[in-house]
Amino acid sequence: MNAALLAGFFKNFAKVFTETAYLKMLFKGLETTLIISIGAAAIGLLLGSLVAIVKITPKKNKFMLIPNFICDVYTTVIRGTPMALQLFLMAFVIFAIRGFPNELTAIFAFGINSGAYVAENIRAGILSVDRGQSEAGRALGLNGRQTMLKIVVPQGMKNVIPALGNEIIALIKETSIVSMIGMVDLTAAAKIIGSGQNLATYLAPTAVAALFYLIIVYLLTFAIKLIERKLRKSDNRK
Amino acid sequence: MITVNNVYKSFGKNEVLKGISLNVEKGEKLALIGPSGSGKSTLLRCLNLLEEIKYGEVWLDGKLLTPVDPYLHFDVIEKSNTFKKVCAELAQAGTPESEIREKAILKIKKEDLLKPFEGREYRAAVKKIFKENYLNINLARRCMGMVFQQFNLFNNMNVLNNMIYAPVKLKIMTKAQAEEKAAALLKRIGLPDKADAFPSSLSGGQKQRIAIARSLMMNPEVMLFDEPTSALDPEMVGEVLALIKELADEGMTMVIVTHEMGFAREVATRVLFMDGGNILEEGAPEKIFTQPQNERLKDFLSKVL
Numbered sequence: 001m002n003a004a005l006l007a008g009f010f011k012n013f014a015k016v017f018t019e020t021a022y023l024k025m026l027f028k029g030l031e032t033t034l035i036i037s038i039g040a041a042a043i044g045l046l047l048g049s050l051v052a053i054v055k056i057t058p059k060k061n062k063f064m065l066i067p068n069f070i071c072d073v074y075t076t077v078i079r080g081t082p083m084a085l086q087l088f089l090m091a092f093v094i095f096a097i098r099g100f101p102n103e104l105t106a107i108f109a110f111g112i113n114s115g116a117y118v119a120e121n122i123r124a125g126i127l128s129v130d131r132g133q134s135e136a137g138r139a140l141g142l143n144g145r146q147t148m149l150k151i152v153v154p155q156g157m158k159n160v161i162p163a164l165g166n167e168i169i170a171l172i173k174e175t176s177i178v179s180m181i182g183m184v185d186l187t188a189a190a191k192i193i194g195s196g197q198n199l200a201t202y203l204a205p206t207a208v209a210a211l212f213y214l215i216i217v218y219l220l221t222f223a224i225k226l227i228e229r230k231l232r233k234s235d236n237r238k
Numbered sequence: 239m240i241t242v243n244n245v246y247k248s249f250g251k252n253e254v255l256k257g258i259s260l261n262v263e264k265g266e267k268l269a270l271i272g273p274s275g276s277g278k279s280t281l282l283r284c285l286n287l288l289e290e291i292k293y294g295e296v297w298l299d300g301k302l303l304t305p306v307d308p309y310l311h312f313d314v315i316e317k318s319n320t321f322k323k324v325c326a327e328l329a330q331a332g333t334p335e336s337e338i339r340e341k342a343i344l345k346i347k348k349e350d351l352l353k354p355f356e357g358r359e360y361r362a363a364v365k366k367i368f369k370e371n372y373l374n375i376n377l378a379r380r381c382m383g384m385v386f387q388q389f390n391l392f393n394n395m396n397v398l399n400n401m402i403y404a405p406v407k408l409k410i411m412t413k414a415q416a417e418e419k420a421a422a423l424l425k426r427i428g429l430p431d432k433a434d435a436f437p438s439s440l441s442g443g444q445k446q447r448i449a450i451a452r453s454l455m456m457n458p459e460v461m462l463f464d465e466p467t468s469a470l471d472p473e474m475v476g477e478v479l480a481l482i483k484e485l486a487d488e489g490m491t492m493v494i495v496t497h498e499m500g501f502a503r504e505v506a507t508r509v510l511f512m513d514g515g516n517i518l519e520e521g522a523p524e525k526i527f528t529q530p531q532n533e534r535l536k537d538f539l540s541k542v543l
């Protein structure tokens with residue numbers, strides 16, 4: 001690479017961090033990204049857990065037939081259609097109410113989307129536990145709930161945690177499409193900073209935004225590893 | 239002690255048990271033998287209802303564990319609308335008065351004519367039998383210890399918790415009592431220092447002995463063994479069989495699915511040969527192993543002995 005170009009890049013890179021207006025925009029964008037991500041992750045985990053519970057309840061329970069059907073439709077539709085389309089629908093149809101905060105629209109859209117994936121992850125994790133484990137519990141006279149909560153779920157969680165971590169990481173990165181409904185997140189902020197009226201180059205601001213995403217993802221990955229290690233320790237102690 | 243009455247079980251289209259009836263008396267040691275896929279495990283798992291059955295009933299100590307099977311109760315069939323209809327038809331066809339009842343019941347049973355709704359009287363009769371005899375399966379299972387081919391120790395608990403979790407949770411004993419009993423059992427099976435070990439650190443033979451001890455924690459009246467040594471390395475088979483034999487000698491009632499013919503011959507008081515979802519022959523071990531009658535039993539024995 002040309003030395004002058006490189007110098008230009010570093011100059012602009014430094015500028016993003018030193019110019020208060022840019023820095024402010026960047027952190028405002030970061031804040032938006034984090035608010036949407038955290039809110040959506042919370043909704044996703046809650047909703048996903050509920051849906052997973054409904055889905056793993058034995059089918060022969062008649063009271064569960066309708067909830068089960070609803071949950072099946074939910075996960076199928078959400079996972080079968082693009083996130084951008086769901087966000088668009090939320091913003092311009094379902095929550096097309098004047099004065100309804102954009103953040104909430106985005107949190108709901110991403111939360112509802114994430115819930116479907118979380119539900120599938122939890123369900124798969126629980127189902128991956130050997131059937132013999134729950135059979136042994138039932139054979140001792142424990143009821144279904146006791147067996148599930150004390151024997152199956154603790155073992156299933158070991159498989160679920162990494163999958164959930166991946167889901168949250170994917171969610172954070174996916175929030176970058178909110179500019180579509182006029183919100184300024186980290187990605188949108190980088191775009192504005194790089195536009196003609198400002199820096200007039202996208203390279204430095206996008207690099208900075210990328211760095212921010214990387215840091216968040218790295219921290220998350222680290223936290224998940226810690227949890228995983230802790231779970232494994234309580235499981236395989238010799 | 240355990241009575242199995244005309245039990246049918248199928249997995250989808252695959253009929254696995256085709257009308258099994260069986261009685262296990264107190265103190266009996268029953269060995270179930272037969273080729274792979276003949277339904278031995280399924281039958282054993284029907285005894286404690288790990289498998290749901292299609293027709294038939296399972297009773298434990300005079301208590302009904304399954305839903306009422308109307309076909310097994312003539313007085314219930316008689317209260318159904320279908321019975322009245324069939325009787326009328328038979329009368330019209332000129333059947334003698336004295337034979338109508340019997341013929342109607344036979345026809346209904348044979349052609350599986352009962353519908354889900356058969357009138358109020360019928361429903362009341364079914365309900366009455368159920369109410370008078372039903373025992374919740376979770377309570378029944380406490381009296382029936384089960385030992386699996388794959389041990390199925392709880393992987394997320396150490397040995398002590400594997401043993402005490404159920405009896406403490408179900409309030410059968412206090413934690414202190416359970417721990418004391420567990421320690422005594424561990425000592426008995428020769429593993430007194432394994433209380434803190436996790437299943438992943440144990441050998442197959444150790445796991446299976448602990449699985450047996452875990453069942454014994456509940457003070458079961460009967461033990462069900464599903465090929466307890468089939469997943470073990472050969473050098474560990476002996477220690478597990480020795481423990482089972484010890485229990486048998488102490489008078490424990492047991493049903494054992496096994497491919498260890500020598501063991502069946504030595505320990506069992508009665509041997510049942512299953513093939514294709516039916517019990518084809520049963521009798522004392524001496525008789526089964528030295529004078530088999532059924533061709534398929536002869537064939538089976540010639541392969542395994």
Ligand SMILES: Nc1ncnc2c1ncn2[C@@H]1O[C@H](COP(=O)(O)OP(=O)(O)O)[C@@H](O)[C@H]1O
Binds near residue numbers: 273278281
């Ligand atoms: N959970 C199941 N789902 C479907 N088919 C099964 C299941 N368990 C057993 N079977 C079938 O039932 C038949 C009898 O199986 P099993 O009772 O395990 O035989 P055995 O213990 O005598 O070898 C086999 O054909 C097997 O494939």
Ligand SMILES: [Mg+2]
Binds near residue numbers: 279465
């Ligand atoms: Mg088997």
